[in-house]
Amino acid sequence: MASTSTTAPGTPAADTAVPPGPAISLEGVFKSFRSGSGTVHAVDGVDLGVERGEFFSLLGPSGCGKTTTMRMIAGFEEPTAGVVRLNGRDVTGVPANRRDVNMVFQSYALFPHMSVADNVAFGLRRRRVAKDEIRRRVGEMLELVELGHRAGHRPSRLSGGQQQRVALARALVNRPAALLLDEPLGALDLKLRQTMQVELKRIQREVGITFVYVTHDQGEALTMSDRIAVMNNGRVEQLGTPAQVYERPATRFVADFIGTGNLVRGTVRGESGGVWRVEVGDGATALLAELPAALASQGSGAVGSEVDLIVRPEKIRLGTEAPGDGVSAVPGTVAETVYTGAATHYQVDIGGGGTVTVHLQNSSDSALAADRGDRVWLSWPARHSAALPA
Amino acid sequence: MRNRKLTPYVLVLPAWTWLALFFVVPIGGMLSLSLTTGNVITGFQQTFAVGNYADAVGTYWEQILRSLLYGGCATLVCIAVGYPVAYWIAFRGGAYKSTYLLLLLLPFFVSFVLRTISWRFFLSDNGVVLGTFKDLGLLPDGFAVLNTAPAVVLGLAYNFLPFMVLPIYAVLERMDPHLVEASHDLYANRVRAFVHVVLPVSLPGVFAGVLMTFIPTSADYVNASVLGGTHNTMIGNVIQTQYLVNNNYPIAASITFVLMGLLLVGIFSYARALGTERVMEVHTS
Numbered sequence: 112m113a114s115t116s117t118t119a120p121g122t123p124a125a126d127t128a129v130p131p132g133p134a135i136s137l138e139g140v141f142k143s144f145r146s147g148s149g150t151v152h153a154v155d156g157v158d159l160g161v162e163r164g165e166f167f168s169l170l171g172p173s174g175c176g177k178t179t180t181m182r183m184i185a186g187f188e189e190p191t192a193g194v195v196r197l198n199g200r201d202v203t204g205v206p207a208n209r210r211d212v213n214m215v216f217q218s219y220a221l222f223p224h225m226s227v228a229d230n231v232a233f234g235l236r237r238r239r240v241a242k243d244e245i246r247r248r249v250g251e252m253l254e255l256v257e258l259g260h261r262a263g264h265r266p267s268r269l270s271g272g273q274q275q276r277v278a279l280a281r282a283l284v285n286r287p288a289a290l291l292l293d294e295p296l297g298a299l300d301l302k303l304r305q306t307m308q309v310e311l312k313r314i315q316r317e318v319g320i321t322f323v324y325v326t327h328d329q330g331e332a333l334t335m336s337d338r339i340a341v342m343n344n345g346r347v348e349q350l351g352t353p354a355q356v357y358e359r360p361a362t363r364f365v366a367d368f369i370g371t372g373n374l375v376r377g378t379v380r381g382e383s384g385g386v387w388r389v390e391v392g393d394g395a396t397a398l399l400a401e402l403p404a405a406l407a408s409q410g411s412g413a414v415g416s417e418v419d420l421i422v423r424p425e426k427i428r429l430g431t432e433a434p435g436d437g438v439s440a441v442p443g444t445v446a447e448t449v450y451t452g453a454a455t456h457y458q459v460d461i462g463g464g465g466t467v468t469v470h471l472q473n474s475s476d477s478a479l480a481a482d483r484g485d486r487v488w489l490s491w492p493a494r495h496s497a498a499l500p501a
Numbered sequence: 502m503r504n505r506k507l508t509p510y511v512l513v514l515p516a517w518t519w520l521a522l523f524f525v526v527p528i529g530g531m532l533s534l535s536l537t538t539g540n541v542i543t544g545f546q547q548t549f550a551v552g553n554y555a556d557a558v559g560t561y562w563e564q565i566l567r568s569l570l571y572g573g574c575a576t577l578v579c580i581a582v583g584y585p586v587a588y589w590i591a592f593r594g595g596a597y598k599s600t601y602l603l604l605l606l607l608p609f610f611v612s613f614v615l616r617t618i619s620w621r622f623f624l625s626d627n628g629v630v631l632g633t634f635k636d637l638g639l640l641p642d643g644f645a646v647l648n649t650a651p652a653v654v655l656g657l658a659y660n661f662l663p664f665m666v667l668p669i670y671a672v673l674e675r676m677d678p679h680l681v682e683a684s685h686d687l688y689a690n691r692v693r694a695f696v697h698v699v700l701p702v703s704l705p706g707v708f709a710g711v712l713m714t715f716i717p718t719s720a721d722y723v724n725a726s727v728l729g730g731t732h733n734t735m736i737g738n739v740i741q742t743q744y745l746v747n748n749n750y751p752i753a754a755s756i757t758f759v760l761m762g763l764l765l766v767g768i769f770s771y772a773r774a775l776g777t778e779r780v781m782e783v784h785t786s
Contacts, residue, residue: 185686186686187682187686207686208687209688214686216679216683220679220683222684222697222698223702224702233687233697237687237689
């Protein structure tokens with residue numbers, strides 16, 4: 112790719128002046144559909160901005176409104192209320208064929224009667240780009256997705272992964288302000304999906320185009336995104352970097368939807384040296400570095416309040432002896448062990464109705480193998496606890 | 502091992518038997534009949550004389566050409582009317598697609614001949630439609646639809662319309678609706694989306710529809726005899742007369758083969774013009 116080191120295939124032409132500000136912004140966007148018996152609020156007040164060049168994911172379960180949100184950016188749906196902006200320009204009401212975004216469909220939607228090259232050239236031809244330039248850009252794009260040798264083939268002769276890359280090339284070749292991807296890896300098997308995740312990220316880096324990625328797969332979103340908007344019931348529950356969303360879930364839904372969240376009810380007992388003590392289970396003490404915002408403002412008035420403590424299963428250490436000071440120390444009884452190959456999952460009953468899941472890597476130095484019924488100690492540093500108001 | 506090798510042949514045996522009994526044998530019989538001479542009283546002798554073919558083409562070329570013309574026109578009318586109908590049912594039919602299809606097919610539960618004859622009453626020179634228009638002074642007194650070429654073409658188009666609608670509908674209905682969205686996404690407006698995506702993807706359906714209307718309409722004789730009067734005879738009428746009235750079986754058989762040959766040549770050149778790969782391919786993605 113030495114020849115393209117100066118200008119990557121997707122680099123916007125120098126004369127297209129791009130105003131500052133987010134590439135995409137949604138302002139107070141609502142979308143409701145009439146269905147047989149009543150009205151469905153698919154998108155229920157979404158505000159978000161996608162920065163230029165960012166890999167942005169809309170993550171949520173099916174029916175959470177993420178696909179409808181994307182379709183409103185593409186122009187396939189019009190919001191019931193609110194404004195959609197592309198590069199600062201209000202495009203609400205502008206039809207899809209006059210919006211500077213391109214989409215990769217879940218079903219790929221490749222044109223079956225055209226060759227791979229003609230599929231990729233479709234958008235450029237509609238925009239009446241010069242023939243020579245079309246040939247050059249289509250060639251470059253097919254090289255980028257490593258399908259140059261299949262240019263003359265019909266899509267039906269390609270494998271699922273190759274079709275996926277054609278769909279990507281067909282959208283990217285137009286150098287859109289943003290590329291929208293609707294669960295593009297959903298139809299691929301696990302191995303190929305993992306390869307394509309890396310591949311997508313590489314391509315996004317090379318072309319530098321803003322990606323908006325819709326998925327229900329939290330692993331995919333965490334792996335690839337710069338920022339994630341976690342959606343539920345038509346609303347954005349949390350917007351943040353993968354680490355923020357994973358380590359500091361803002362709502363119960365996010366804690367539960369992303370990874371395995373241990374949610375343990377506890378009572379704030381006091382603070383020393385910037386670390387809060389929370390009583391959980393049968394009088395055990397867990398440590399918390401940061402109170403939820405609503406309680407933090409009350410200072411020492413927060414003592415006695417109930418909180419839901421969140422700890423990720425892989426942050427917890429399991430031991431047979433009580434840990435030293437300075438960490439959360441919670442005793443419990445192993446209720447279940449599940450061997451999963453790389454790791455073993457333990458369900459530990461901590462009393463007071465609480466159960467905590469612990470994931471331990473099966474590495475050579477993790478000697479402990481607790482069995483069902485064993486008494487164990489759970490410990491973790493204060494910085495790995497997050498809390499929500501109960 | 503030996504049994505396994507035979508299994509596929511045993512399995513296709515019923516199909517081959519069926520084809521042999523009901524296709525190869527009758528075609529062979531017709532072919533041999535077309536190469537005989539004689540008459541129904543003295544009997545027909547197998548002379549392998551090709552004179553029947555020369556007679557058939559020489560005498561009836563006008564009816565042959567007229568049949569292909571009427572069939573072709575009726576097929577074009579079927580496309581013009583049938584494509585929008587199929588498109589509308591497939592993309593706008595929503596939950597009532599099957600209802601609309603049933604409505605389309607409902608008239609065809611009535612006998613073919615009966616329906617054609619009822620058009621005769623409907624379109625008669627002083628009947629419900631023309632009579633009313635003439636009374637209102639909207640049409641001249643001498644105006645007639647019956648016993649004209651357009652009457653035959655429209656009758657054919659009416660009778661074979663479902664054979665055009667159904668294959669086009671089947672292809673459009675199976676088409677991924679995201680294809681249209683993808684074309685809009687790639688800057689195509691509605692017209693371009695139709696020309697560059699919907700129409701080419703539905704071509705196999707149009708091709709099937711053309712076969713299923715052009716072949717039977719070109720060979721039809723009911724519409725010509727009921728709606729066409731005496732000046733619009735089609736080759737189907739000639740075959741029928743030669744067979745059932747004149748008992749001139751060799752001529753009737755050779756006309757049949759001439760018509761069959763012309764249709765085959767027509768269809769293959771049509772398929773070539775559209776691109777065989779395009780019309781035969783079944784798009785599933």
